Amino acid sequence: MLKHEQPLLYVQNLQKKFGSGCESCKDSETRMLTKNYCAHCGTVYACRNVSFEVYPGEILGIVGESGSGKSTLMQCLYFDTEVTSGEVYFNDMELRNQNLFTLSSQKKRYIRNHKYGMVYQNPVNGLKMNFSSIGNIAEKLIAAGNRNVGEMETVGKRLLGTVHIPLFRMKEEPKNFSGGMQQRVQIAKALSNNPPVLFLDEVTTGLDLSVQAAVIDLIKKIQRELHISMIVVSHDLAVIRMLADRTLVMLNGEVIEEGLTDQILEDPIHAYTQQLVYSLL
Ligand SMILES: Nc1ncnc2c1ncn2[C@@H]1O[C@H](COP(=O)(O)OP(=O)(O)OP(=O)(O)O)[C@@H](O)[C@H]1O
Ligand SMILES: [Mg+2]
């Protein structure tokens, strides 16, 4: 990633609140929140003025404690949920200069199917648990416009191979798989349309350490070979350290620190980031 390169994805002032707000929390300058929460009306300010860029081929890490807004941010970017306000731009010939959040749901679906891959924190959100594994991949291939069954099977097998799912299990339903295997099927599915951008939400959380290490190696290998831009979300700075070139630190819905991962680890500026870094040692 070189600074003079154009960002591939550019997010500006993304806001997401749950609830309608009240007199005492309407104004972002004067509102008094408990973490991200208005005690008067119960509105949650899950993402507040989030801005960042993702460069071609880089892995951007997003780290922050539980409830800091990481999954909400990913869901907004993937159009699973409407943003309250904000802009996102995707810098290719087709989409350049349009705020994607303002596009029709049909256009958004097109972007999901052709430009994005998503690995959800909870595999239930990313997979049909009682479809076969290869069927899950085929579903995404069909959404991306493929019709040739033989071709789809070839692609599906190759992808399952990439994520080390034994082919004799390809007809099996992911509900029979271990957590680590389910995450790997999600990764295979997310890669099936050759997306330039891949979102990974807590992809290693809940896996035991050896499986975690294998998934991390897999992600690195994919990034090296396919040069996909990735946004990797984790509450675990140890995971982010292993994967991310640059890192954003989120707290209570806000980005409180941003920089090269090495720099953040060496010289954290915000007190919360310092606490995160020292807890690694
Ligand atoms: N549908 C919803 N309705 C109301 N509040 C919500 C909703 N979804 C998320 N929130 C709130 O938004 C905030 C951010 O949640 P989010 O799931 O994005 O956090 P996170 O950083 O992904 O946490 P974790 O590390 O636990 O996954 C939390 O306070 C959460 O309670
Ligand atoms: Mg989350």
Ligand SMILES: [Zn+2]
């Ligand atoms: Zn309020």
